[in-house]
Amino acid sequence: MMKGREGLWGLAAAAWFAAALGGFLALNRYQAAPGAAGETPPRWPAESRLSPAADRPTLVMLAHPQCPCTRSSIGELAWIMIRAKGRVSAFVLFLQPDGKPRAWVETDLWRAAARIPGVQALADAGGAEARRMGAETSGQTLLFDAAGRLLFSGGITGARGHPGANAGRDAVLAALLDGGTPRGTTQVFGCALASPEPAAQTARLAWRL
């Protein structure tokens, strides 16, 4: 009887361990799942309201002011700016959806970005600049040279909300410090900048109810 019960507990423990591994697997898959990659322009978009620097490269990061994962992107941007030592001008454009007040945008993320030397934090009303830059995911970073050519486009974190060395950050730094050619794009990890389609919103609302 005791042996049998012991065996049952052993089976329960094995099932528990397998379930925990499954949970970790799902969590890691989510963390490693990139956001949607938009189609970025090869040159500085003429319709942009921003004025790029004429004497040095310009970096633009599109960010969602409420996205927790973007904290890592801001952290990586600070890392880049410190090492670039004034060789780049940077904008962080925080999405301000229609109807959202200024306070919704000026979060601690905004303040963290504004504190980085050489970075200008701005509100992107209605996500117009994000659309012009072809950015769909918070943390999307674009680097243009002084002539307005796109040098790099992608994310500067290795996973959702995970700071630390990664390909995107290294590529931007290489372009700025060594004048190297960009290594193409990297995946972007963060919240979606665009609101979901109305049908999807309704479905989610129904699910919540």
Place this chain on the structure above:
Amino acid sequence: MATLSDPLSERGAARAEELLAERRAALARRTDRMFICLMTMQWVIGIVFAVWISPLTWAGAFSRTHIHVLAAVFLGGLITSLPVVLAFRRPGAALTRHAIAAGQMLTSALLIHLTGGRIETHFHVFGSLAFLAFYRDWRVLVTASAIVILDHGLRGVFWPQSVYGIGFIQPWRFLEHAAWVFFEAAFLAYSIRQSLGEMRDAAARQAQLEEVNELIERKVTERTRELARANEELEAFSYSASHDLRAPLRHLEGFSAILEESFGRKLDPENRAHLARIRTAAKNMSRLIDSMLELARVTRCELRRAEVDLTLQARLIVDDMRQAAPERAVKVTIAPHLTAQGDEDLLRIALTNLLSNSWKFVSSQEGAEIELGSALAPEGTVYFVRDNGAGFNMAYSRKLFTPFQKLHRPGEFAGSGIGLATVKRIVERHSGRVWAEGAVGGGATFFFTLPAPEATAIIGGCPPRSEAIPTPVRPRPPAPA
């Protein structure tokens, strides 16, 4: 006889192993309880952090619960559930502590993940290993280390950023983390070994102590039995000797009376005085034997408990004494409503001895006074018999209650020297205490206590106070030669 320095016997060694196993099981149960609290607390803290740091994930202006919150609630809850359930249902079991070790390390993995592989969160691994060492079972550390290494190995290959905080790592990074875990686990295992050695020594010492105690206990029981047997024999001998002495004494007294009656007038004064001395000596010896028999009786008989009206008993005793000596003018004060729980017969004997003792020692006193009363003291009610008689020297107060000990010169005060010893026996049989205070020429006070009824184990009753001793019949005068 065995001593603590002797090596353990085979039975002692088995007992030491049993004690060690008991202590280890108790330790495991205690540590299980500790982990119930710790793991539940970690789960709650994980949720609080997740809700605080990343409550929602966004898509434009719309939000939903962040996966970190869901992971903290559900994955954290899953990780916590089995170890906690096992700790409640199967405390002390090996499976429980291994499940706790695995759960604790999975919690580390979750926290490391939720903090984006922050190196500071890795301290949770080391702290957990130290906590797991409380079990004093190195196997638990093996389970925990294996999970850490498995987690770092797998995540290092597939999602390095989630565990090391960087997206690309060299293969040795995994080994570096594993080595630090081994480093701590090895030291903890060594410490566990030391600690187990100490536990084993303590168990052996206790087993040895138990063995010696058991031996002492056996010896004491044996000796006590022997002593009790010897005491019983002695008492029986004393009782039967006293009893048997009474018969020839009665004969001696009876025949002396017959001699005096028959030939008293024919004897010259000197021989008549000799005959009178024989009769007086016989009477004294008879009284002494009576006292000895009484002392033996109060020691041997079983007690019968009841509420005793000490005031009434004392009045009856004093009435008897007044009737026996109506010429004596003694003022006796007896406090009203004095009651006690005890054997009525024995308490009457004790009171008789105390009151007659005072009655005797105030005989030469002008304005003689005797008082029976009580007072409240920390140990309960203290009864006392006080007189203003001859008193005694406090230096010899201990001798007062010793049989045949008298503090006065022979002939000064009559008595067998057994009365107060009898009082002491009676009071002690009621689990009480008796003592005396006094001064030569300044009177004496005898105190005694009779504790609450539950303090005395009282059953049965005393045998009849006196047994029929055949009175010698008047023999026929010896035939003339």
